Amino acid sequence: MALQNGSVLMIEAIGQDLDPMLDPLLSRQFVKRGTGYTVKLGSEDVDMGAGFKLYLQTKLINPHYKPETAAQCTIINFIVTESGLEDQFLAHVVRVEKPDLEQTKEELVNRQNGFMIQLAELESALLKNLSDADPNTILTNITLIESLEVTKTTSTEIKEQQAEAVKTEETINIMREIYRRVSAEGAMLYFLLIQLNIVDHMYQYSLESFTTFFFKAIEKTEPFEDEDARVLALR
Numbered sequence: 001m002a003l004q005n006g007s008v009l010m011i012e013a014i015g016q017d018l019d020p021m022l023d024p025l026l027s028r029q030f031v032k033r034g035t036g037y038t039v040k041l042g043s044e045d046v047d048m049g050a051g052f053k054l055y056l057q058t059k060l061i062n063p064h065y066k067p068e069t070a071a072q073c074t075i076i077n078f079i080v081t082e083s084g085l086e087d088q089f090l091a092h093v094v095r096v097e098k099p100d101l102e103q104t105k106e107e108l109v110n111r112q113n114g115f116m117i118q119l120a121e122l123e124s125a126l127l128k129n130l131s132d133a134d135p136n137t138i139l140t141n142i143t144l145i146e147s148l149e150v151t152k153t154t155s156t157e158i159k160e161q162q163a164e165a166v167k168t169e170e171t172i173n174i175m176r177e178i179y180r181r182v183s184a185e186g187a188m189l190y191f192l193l194i195q196l197n198i199v200d201h202m203y204q205y206s207l208e209s210f211t212t213f214f215f216k217a218i219e220k221t222e223p224f225e226d227e228d229a230r231v232l233a234l235r
Contacts, residue, residue: 006049012057025054026072080207082187089183094176096218101175108169115162119155126151178227182234186214
């Protein structure tokens, strides 16, 4: 039904082996019929809606699927690593303790991304203008020369702003590192907690619930004006 209606279908908690019926979809064995496409599922030819999407989700920590399956699918790994979780917790802690600092950090990241996009657009526009210009009159094309000058000036300004943003970000990162010990212990505690699942399956904790308790612990910690004392209290 999802295939025919052009809906999104998610199959959750798949195992190590996939149902062979999914092979025609994974290998994209689509046949053009009129204005649409059909695919053979089992013994039937099924019409495929334009918006159909298939997502497969597994809870296996380190699944090993066939090479052709890996080649046919776009694989996204959502497994949390300790270093990645530590960085997430660091952002959480700084957002609570120094909200202005974290906001400035996020704004700088957005600005850096904007600079990269703008530089790429300038380069693309420059290449297009050069390719469209007449080779015989390229040296006397006033519009092209002015465009090159504007591109060069804008590019120089962007690079100067990038350098300034990098220095500011380095300063902010040094100030954020004060709370690194708190985030490192938070990440370590989470990975120790999920290991209890080895003892008994009843001990299962989600990252979302752990993060909730992490914030509650921050709220209940005694406030200190001195940052080092505050960090020690948070630990």
